[in-house]
Amino acid sequence: MRRPRGQSRIAVTSERSVVFGRNLERPLYLYIPLAVLFLINIVPLLYTVYLSLTNWVLFRQRTPTFAGLVNWAEMLTSGRFWHSVQVELVFVAGSVAIEFSLGFGMALLLNREIRLREFFRSIFMFPMVLPPIIAAFLWRFMLQADIGVINYYLRFVGLNRAFLATGPSALATLILVDVWQYTPFVALLLLAGLQHISREVFQAAEVDGAGPVQIFRYVTVPLMTPTILIVLLLRIIDALKVFPTIYVLTRGGPGIATEALNYLAFLMAFEQSRMGYGAALSLVVMILSVAIAIVFVATRRRMAGWD
């Protein structure tokens, strides 16, 4: 029998380590996966950083040539780049705001003691497990100007239109598809948070004479803040990656009206074969994501400090 050397078998701290005997497995268990992750996550990332400092048009040059900050300068002075940042931000803000308000409403409805609750919860999972590319196809089919089912019904009230024909309406359509796919996700996550609040808290507030609005404002929201932060963070980070919907519904058009940053990076790298410039653009997407994550984590920390 193996005995741990010189350590008491049962430590006192709650985060104590399980003490295994001498074993060769532990390093293998941990370091092989980490080495793989290093190879497929970190190395490519560093290479992207390097590429962003080079000039490399595939099929024209065989190897990258170091160019310093040329790509970054071109990017920061390009109107198309700033436009794509704006599109990206409008898309993210628009979809996440709608998903959050609608999702919170749904979560509150689902948190009531109603019949069919389990049925609703199961049904609402369907959109979010779909491939985004399929969601895009479904909506493209339904939104067609001439033979789409949505226009068929809107025609009765004279509201039919070519949804993807103008910039603002095309962008609104992209938001609609995102809202359709991910509002239930937000709702189910918030519902999980709501269910962690004990009923007694609400009952106590009710006894104290608080109305539904006051309960929501002064009981529900404060207790839900940690969940709310996580939901917003996850949705914002995922929304920044918007791609399949643009690819299927608008291809960035009309013109460049729906050309979000992520899509522009793809175009530059893989359709115009400009590896260096594409790398610089994709790093901006990443910087945005990381910055947002940091803001949220810091907020979370500060709030934890208040408690």
Next chain:
Amino acid sequence: MSSSSRRRRLVGNSLATLLLLALVAFFLFPIFYAFVTSLKTRVLAESPIPHLLFRPTLENYRSLFVDNTYGAYFLNSLVIGLATVVLSLLLGVPAAYVLSRCRFRGKGAVLLWVLSSRILPPIGIAIPFFLAYRRLGLIDTHLGLVIIFLTFNVSLTIWVMSGFFDQIPRELDEAAIIDGCSMTGVLMRVVLPLAAPGLSTTAILVFLEAWNNFFFPLVVARRNAATVPLALTTFLGDYNIDWGAIMAGASLLILPLLVFSLVIRRYLVAGLTQGAVKG
């Protein structure tokens, strides 16, 4: 509780149910309509009047497999998805176990690193993979897609599984160690059998990620290793779109997902957040 407030609650609940039913219609209709369209002839599918009563036909499904090579893409999706699951679990489960059970220097940094790979946008690593694959001859290969899918699925596995491991009492591990089990023995004979629901949930989540992904196949696959999401856009969806066929293809792709989502209903939301809710 007074009877009036009780009545108000009942009215509120009925109202809530009605609202939720309306939302179900909104969230379900596109899926339902896709399935209906997949059973229509081309003329009907492209008619400006959305018929709901018609004589259903399996013609679109037949044409997917006979006129198009949908079967091959479906098989690609399946093989690549399963291979991704096996490799992700092989790499991720042991690491998750160590992270759940052992304390060591730098553990916090490791956890943060693993979590942060969720934040990385795919585009950030797509370019190097594309360039490397051109050199290595991995463009349009199954292996190439599996490797690129590991970029986010190994960390997903580590996060979700370490959450499940945390819920299993350490005393069981310790008892097994006293009985002479090695670490592998503890993991295989004691912990994994108890974590079986977690393991299947993780497997399904990883499979979903690979099955649903469109961006990476678009970048590193062409025709030979194309998965269904890519095939739908390139070979079926370019010009002169055959909507009936697309909807049939989409329905076949969706069906296993709907079943899976019901199977892992309880864990799905927690899993999709990669354990972020824990903290």
